[in-house]
Amino acid sequence: MSVSQSGGEGMQQIDLTKLAFPQLTQLKNQLDSELGVVQDSLQTLKRAQVKFQDSKESLDKITPSSQGNPIMVPLTDSMYVEGKIADADKVIVDIGTGFYVEKSIPDAQDYFKRRVAFVTLQMEKLQFIGTEKMKIREAIIEVMEMKLQALQAQKKAAASVASSSS
Amino acid sequence: MVEEVQKKLESELNLFKQCQKEYQKTLNSRQLLSAQLNENESVQKELELMKDGGGEVYKLIGPILVKQELEEAKQNIKKRIDYISAELKRHDDTIATLDTKQDGHRENLTKLQQQFQQEQVAKMRG
Numbered sequence: 001m002s003v004s005q006s007g008g009e010g011m012q013q014i015d016l017t018k019l020a021f022p023q024l025t026q027l028k029n030q031l032d033s034e035l036g037v038v039q040d041s042l043q044t045l046k047r048a049q050v051k052f053q054d055s056k057e058s059l060d061k062i063t064p065s066s067q068g069n070p071i072m073v074p075l076t077d078s079m080y081v082e083g084k085i086a087d088a089d090k091v092i093v094d095i096g097t098g099f100y101v102e103k104s105i106p107d108a109q110d111y112f113k114r115r116v117a118f119v120t121l122q123m124e125k126l127q128f129i130g131t132e133k134m135k136i137r138e139a140i141i142e143v144m145e146m147k148l149q150a151l152q153a154q155k156k157a158a159a160s161v162a163s164s165s166s
Numbered sequence: 167m168v169e170e171v172q173k174k175l176e177s178e179l180n181l182f183k184q185c186q187k188e189y190q191k192t193l194n195s196r197q198l199l200s201a202q203l204n205e206n207e208s209v210q211k212e213l214e215l216m217k218d219g220g221g222e223v224y225k226l227i228g229p230i231l232v233k234q235e236l237e238e239a240k241q242n243i244k245k246r247i248d249y250i251s252a253e254l255k256r257h258d259d260t261i262a263t264l265d266t267k268q269d270g271h272r273e274n275l276t277k278l279q280q281q282f283q284q285e286q287v288a289k290m291r292g
Contacts, residue, residue, distance in 0.1 A: 090221070092224065092231075095208075095209050095213075097202075097246075098226040098227075100224040100225070101221060107221070118208070
């Protein structure tokens with residue numbers, strides 16, 4: 001009667017119907033927490049993607065003709081001083097772990113393009129993992145329901161046998 | 167007899183919990199390390215893409231940016247990646263041993279639980 005449901009991520013195949021109820025519950029809880037991590041990571045990646053995209057777009061506003069243009073430089077959140085763009089050809093980009101690199105505008109745009117592509121790729125991978133885990137979770141719930149129904153049927157049968165024999 | 171088994175069960179449970187805590191701690195620091203490794207690797211890739219003399223490299227030290235030679239920056243990153251990789255491997259080993267240890271505790275716990283239940287039944291009957 002049992003549909004053999006295999007929940008595995010390539011590395012191991014387990015016949016869910018062979019697992020005991022507590023094990024299924026444990027597995028489901030584990031998957032729930034894993035899914036939470038996946039969702040959190042996706043959100044973090046999304047934020048990073050937006051950040052890189054914004055940085056890239058703001059580079060469009062710096063053209064050679066903006067050399068010498070006045071800008072307001074924030075000293076604190078609420079205080080600015082007037083400045084001038086001294087060098088409209090180069091920007092300094094934070095590439096992580098405290099390293100900053102001087103880049104020309106097109107190079108910097110390339111950098112941000114690369115970063116956005118990288119983050120997008122990671123998001124796609126994570127999305128795939130997320131849907132896989134979702135599928136396994138659904139399979140587990142299905143098997144759990146099946147087991148519950150079987151258990152109830154058993155109880156009913158036992159009760160009817162007991163009542164008819166007495 | 168029941169009390170004895172219960173005592174054993176409690177001490178085993180404590181050991182198991184301790185083991186779990188340690189496992190979680192190691193796992194957390196492993197995650198941190200792997201994130202750092204990722205960041206360092208992307209920085210390394212970025213530095214490799216730099217041409218010699220094609221722009222300056224700065225290192226943020228406290229609140230100031232210090233100019234650094236490209237070669238030196240590359241070496242620093244490589245050293246850091248080596249260090250983090252070694253740390254990561256060490257953590258993986260710890261996690262593996264803790265894993266087996268945890269499984270052992272779990273097995274003991276189920277055994278003791280069964281024993282406890284049997285003793286209780288025996289006591290009720292007796």
